[in-house]
Structures are given as C-alpha cells and as structure tokens.
Amino acid sequence: TIMKVIVCGGAGYIGSHVVRELIRTKRYEVVVLDNLSAGHKESVPEGIPLEVGDVRDKVFLNSVFAKHKPQGLFHLCASISVGESVKDPLAYYENNVSGTVTLLQAMIKHDVKYFVFSSTAAVFGYPERSPVQDDDKQIPINPYGETKLAVETLLKWVEQAHSLKYVCLRYFNACGADETGEIGEDHADETHLIPLILQVPLGKRQKIFIFGDDYNTHDGTCIRDYVHVTDIANAHSMYIFNWMVIIYAVEHLAKTGKSEKFNLGSGQGYTVKEIVDAARKVTGHAIPAEIKERRAGDPDSLIAASTKAESVLGWKRKYQKVEDIVATAWKWHTTHPNGYETKK
Numbered sequence: 001t002i003m004k005v006i007v008c009g010g011a012g013y014i015g016s017h018v019v020r021e022l023i024r025t026k027r028y029e030v031v032v033l034d035n036l037s038a039g040h041k042e043s044v045p046e047g048i049p050l051e052v053g054d055v056r057d058k059v060f061l062n063s064v065f066a067k068h069k070p071q072g073l074f075h076l077c078a079s080i081s082v083g084e085s086v087k088d089p090l091a092y093y094e095n096n097v098s099g100t101v102t103l104l105q106a107m108i109k110h111d112v113k114y115f116v117f118s119s120t121a122a123v124f125g126y127p128e129r130s131p132v133q134d135d136d137k138q139i140p141i142n143p144y145g146e147t148k149l150a151v152e153t154l155l156k157w158v159e160q161a162h163s164l165k166y167v168c169l170r171y172f173n174a175c176g177a178d179e180t181g182e183i184g185e186d187h188a189d190e191t192h193l194i195p196l197i198l199q200v201p202l203g204k205r206q207k208i209f210i211f212g213d214d215y216n217t218h219d220g221t222c223i224r225d226y227v228h229v230t231d232i233a234n235a236h237s238m239y240i241f242n243w244m245v246i247i248y249a250v251e252h253l254a255k256t257g258k259s260e261k262f263n264l265g266s267g268q269g270y271t272v273k274e275i276v277d278a279a280r281k282v283t284g285h286a287i288p289a290e291i292k293e294r295r296a297g298d299p300d301s302l303i304a305a306s307t308k309a310e311s312v313l314g315w316k317r318k319y320q321k322v323e324d325i326v327a328t329a330w331k332w333h334t335t336h337p338n339g340y341e342t343k344k
C-alpha cells in the first residue's frame with residue numbers, strides 16, 4: 001500500500017534527503033511543498049510534484065491539501081540560524097511557531113492524521129548531562145530553540161484535542177550528503193561546520209576559525225554529535241513504516257500508535273579539531289585553522305543518546321565514521337562547487 005505524504009521544506013538540505021529516502025522505500029507517493037526561500041527546486045527529483053508556497057498561507061495550504069489529499073506530513077520548514085534568531089526573534093516566532101500553527105489548522109481541517117516535526121538539539125540548551133536523553137530537561141538558550149520547544153509543547157495539546165498523531169525528531173548536527181553526490185548542503189549563508197571547513201580546500205576561504213579552545217573537553221574545543229543526513233532521513237521513513245502497520249493492523253496500535261519524541265544522535269561526539277582533522281584526511285589539504293574567542297551560548301558538549309530511536313524505531317545508522325560522513329559532503333561540494341547553481 002502506498003501512503004500519500006507531503007514533505008514541507010522538501011527542497012531544503014535535510015528535506016531533499018528525506019524525499020530521496022521516502023522514494024527509495026517505494027511506499028510513498030511524495031509531494032514537496034516549499035517556498036524556496038532557502039530551498040532549491042533543482043533538488044526535487046523529476047516526477048515529484050513541487051508546490052511552491054508558504055506554510056503561513058492558509059489559502060495556499062487549503063488548495064494543496066484539497067488537491068493531493070495527503071495522509072501524513074513532514075514539517076521541515078523553518079528559519080534555522082541561531083544567531084539570526086537572537087537578532088530577530090519575532091521573525092523566528094512568526095515562521096517557526098505561527099507557520100506551524102497555520103499548517104496544523106489546515107491539517108486538522110483536511111483530516112491529515114500524521115505529523116512528523118523536525119526539532120533540534122537546541123531545545124536542550126545547556127544539557128543537564130551528556131549524552132542527553134530524550135526526556136531530559138528542555139531549557140533553550142536562544143529564540144531558535146525556544147520556537148522548536150514551543151511546537152513540541154503545542155503538539156501535546158493538539159493531540160489531546162484532535163485525532164492527530166505526531167513524532168518529534170530532534171536532529172543533532174546533520175551533515176554529509178546523499179552518496180550519489182546529486183544532492184547536498186547548499187545554504188546561502190552557511191553556518192554549519194563541515195561545509196565551512198570544506199570551503200578552504202575549495203578555495204573559497206583562507207582558513208577556518210575555531211571559536212574557543214578552552215572548553216572542558218579533551219582537546220579544549222567543543223564536542224558535537226554529527227549524524228549523516230541520510231541516516232536522519234531514514235528515521236523518517238522507518239517510523240511511517242510502523243504507522244502503516246498501525247493503520248492496517250489494529251493490534252499493533254497499543255505498541256506503535258503513541259506520539260513520541262526522539263533524539264537522533266550517535267551517542268558519540270567529535271571535537272571541532274577532530275572534524276578539521278577528518279577533513280584534512282579526506283581532502284588532502286592542510287586546512288589552516290585559527291583559534292578565536294568563544295562564542296556566547298556554546299555548551300562544552302552536546303551529544304545525544306538514541307537508545308529510544310534504536311529500540312522503538314529500529315533506527316540504525318549506516319555511517320559510523322566521521323571520515324565517511326565528510327567524504328560524502330566532499331563528493332557533493334567538489335562536483336557542485338557553486339551548489340545547485342553549478343552548471344552541468
């Protein structure tokens with residue numbers, strides 16, 4: 001049986017990988033919805049409908065839902081820069097919170113029952129322990145994380161009032177690219193570590209800045225949890241796979257018909273210096289690095305335990321080694337030095 005789903009934000013970095021993985025399972029009919037503010041229409045596979053519009057636009061949503069009649073929806077649309085969110089919190093609440101409210105209202109109106117929400121490590125702020133567990137205290141330290149927590153909380157009440165089931169997937173540091181090298185990370189204003197480092201061997205920057213080497217870690221630089229974007233994408237398709245069981249075998253409902261929140265991490269972290277070293281190995285470039293002052297709001301270490309995702313979703317990561325992750329990113333960037341603008 002084929003399930004019809006809409007991937008909101010499906011032209012973005014992670015969304016485009018979710019779309020690929022959903023298609024690979026052959027269990028979904030996929031529609032992409034994106035306003036292309038940060039996404040790229042070139043990332044949408046041929047034959048997949050792309051509805052260009054905004055999740056804050058009620059009229060647009062009503063027409064898309066009436067046309068495609070989806071059963072489930074993945075919501076990856078968001079404004080994603082922590083720094084920008086501090087400067088303009090209202091814009092972040094408007095897109096990430098109001099946008100989600102409008103989307104949920106349209107879903108309820110059109111009886112779309114399943115909702116997968118892209119949440120973030122940033123909901124934990126300075127985590128109370130490392131690795132952080134799925135149910136640990138959530139105290140965001142910036143508007144970006146706060147908007148994601150607001151949606152996580154709101155979903156609890158929406159589920160109680162309406163027949164909507166949801167899953168929150170909290171991504172840690174998404175990185176790498178599809179192994180074909182056809183899609184990858186292309187953010188206009190790049191803030192993520194691995195693509196920034198790779199700009200050095202690509203000749204786009206002279207050196208990489210490391211913000212702080214006096215953190216409480218083995219080499220003094222911050223530890224983060226890097227997960228391959230295809231592994232993240234896989235967590236989406238597998239859970240929906242379980243939902244298909246719910247729909248067709250009521251006896252499984254007790255086990256899987258429960259809204260859940262999952263951390264998607266590797267349980268293992270790497271320091272910034274280790275990531276730079278991995279990039280040196282993969283690219284064969286010296287990649288000069290310069291130590292700068294600490295930035296505000298960076299915890300020493302942010303690693304997630306994903307025992308719950310592993311036991312409930314059966315989630316298994318394919319990419320275990322950071323060099324393998326960096327190699328897939330490198331393949332994308334060397335074949336697309338100007339991202340999707342690169343002429344074929």
Ligand code: NAD
Nearest residue numbers: 009011012013014035037038039054055077078120171174
């Ligand atoms: P992205 O910017 O590449 O993707 C977001 C997509 O949503 C873009 O294609 C953009 O055009 C679209 N979009 C934004 N606002 C929209 C709106 N109002 N209406 C319609 N489309 C809209 O970012 P990404 O890195 O792929 O992140 C995807 C999701 O994952 C986001 O929700 C982000 O908060 C979350 N996340 C990302 C990371 C990471 O490491 N990249 C980590 C944790 C969580």
